Amino acid sequence: MRTSLELSIIFGFPRYATSQKNVQHPAAAEYTNASHVCYEKSSIVKNSAWDLSQYNALSFWDFCSLQFHEAIVSAKHPFHIATVSTIASNGDPRSRSVVLRHFDSNTHEIAFHTDIRSPKLKDLRNCRTACLHWYDPALRVQIRLIASATAHHQDSRAEQAWHASRTTSRACYGTPSPPGTTMTQFPAAPTIPDLDDHSGYAHFVVVVCHFEELDVLALHASGHQRVLLSLKHDKVSWSIIAP
Numbered sequence: 549m550r551t552s553l554e555l556s557i558i559f560g561f562p563r564y565a566t567s568q569k570n571v572q573h574p575a576a577a578e579y580t581n582a583s584h585v586c587y588e589k590s591s592i593v594k595n596s597a598w599d600l601s602q603y604n605a606l607s608f609w610d611f612c613s614l615q616f617h618e619a620i621v622s623a624k625h626p627f628h629i630a631t632v633s634t635i636a637s638n639g640d641p642r643s644r645s646v647v648l649r650h651f652d653s654n655t656h657e658i659a660f661h662t663d664i665r666s667p668k669l670k671d672l673r674n675c676r677t678a679c680l681h682w683y684d685p686a687l688r689v690q691i692r693l694i695a696s697a698t699a700h701h702q703d704s705r706a707e708q709a710w711h712a713s714r715t716t717s718r719a720c721y722g723t724p725s726p727p728g729t730t731m732t733q734f735p736a737a738p739t740i741p742d743l744d745d746h747s748g749y750a751h752f753v754v755v756v757c758h759f760e761e762l763d764v765l766a767l768h769a770s771g772h773q774r775v776l777l778s779l780k781h782d783k784v785s786w787s788i789i790a791p
């Protein structure tokens with residue numbers, strides 16, 4: 549018999565319930581149809597767009613490209629925000645969220661914008677290899693890629709992106725304190741600059757990530773599907789790998 553305290557922990561605070569012996573983790577419940585009071589039961593995964601058996605390597609790359617194009621234009625797209633990981637000079641890995649700004653399926657490039665003063669750029673100067681990662685819990689799809697990152701600062705690419713950016717986005721680059729600076733209080737929101745105010749441009753950087761391989765994992769109740777999609781040598785191929 550469980551004590552009332554144990555039961556209140558299990559049902560009231562499901563995040564802690566897994567520390568209880570013989571209590572199933574809520575995430576596992578979705579696979580087995582076991583119910584949990586605070587987590588919605590989801591039926592067997594019907595993730596037909598990401599049923600990789602429908603595709604060959606080329607058609608799957610076309611599909612992924614379409615997703616990335618849509619992720620650039622729509623903030624509602626599940627892949628609009630990527631997690632980018634870099635390696636600091638002391639060897640520590642660091643991850644953070646960034647907004648996708650540009651995708652080119654021909655050159656295999658994906659880009660985000662950042663501040664030249666940010667620690668992530670120091671990391672990329674130390675090691676230009678970055679890892680980009682997405683997971684959509686609704687689709688149950690994970691994408692991971694390793695990229696070689698190039699920072700564009702005050703060149704034609706940065707200039708073009710700056711002119712295409714919104715003043716609300718430009719506001720972040722005009723702040724006097726570099727990202728990561730210790731402060732005595734939370735700063736007020738930066739003032740939105742006028743369209744002809746380019747003072748933030750000095751800090752604005754486009755980070756272009758060139759990749760040649762995508763690791764895609766689609767979770768399905770009927771069997772997970774994982775592929776390594778290779779874009780090397782201008783030829784699209786894939787290998788099915790164990791999930």
Ligand SMILES: Cc1cc2nc3c(=O)[nH]c(=O)nc-3n(C[C@H](O)[C@H](O)[C@H](O)COP(=O)(O)O)c2cc1C
Nearest residue numbers: 629644645646647660661662663666667668727728
């Ligand atoms: C949803 C979201 C989107 C973000 N997008 C960006 C972005 O596009 N560029 C950026 O430099 N930081 C972005 N940030 C902030 C970074 O995640 C990070 O906190 C900041 O850039 C400092 O990173 P660093 O110290 O690793 O350089 C975003 C944060 C969130 C939560």
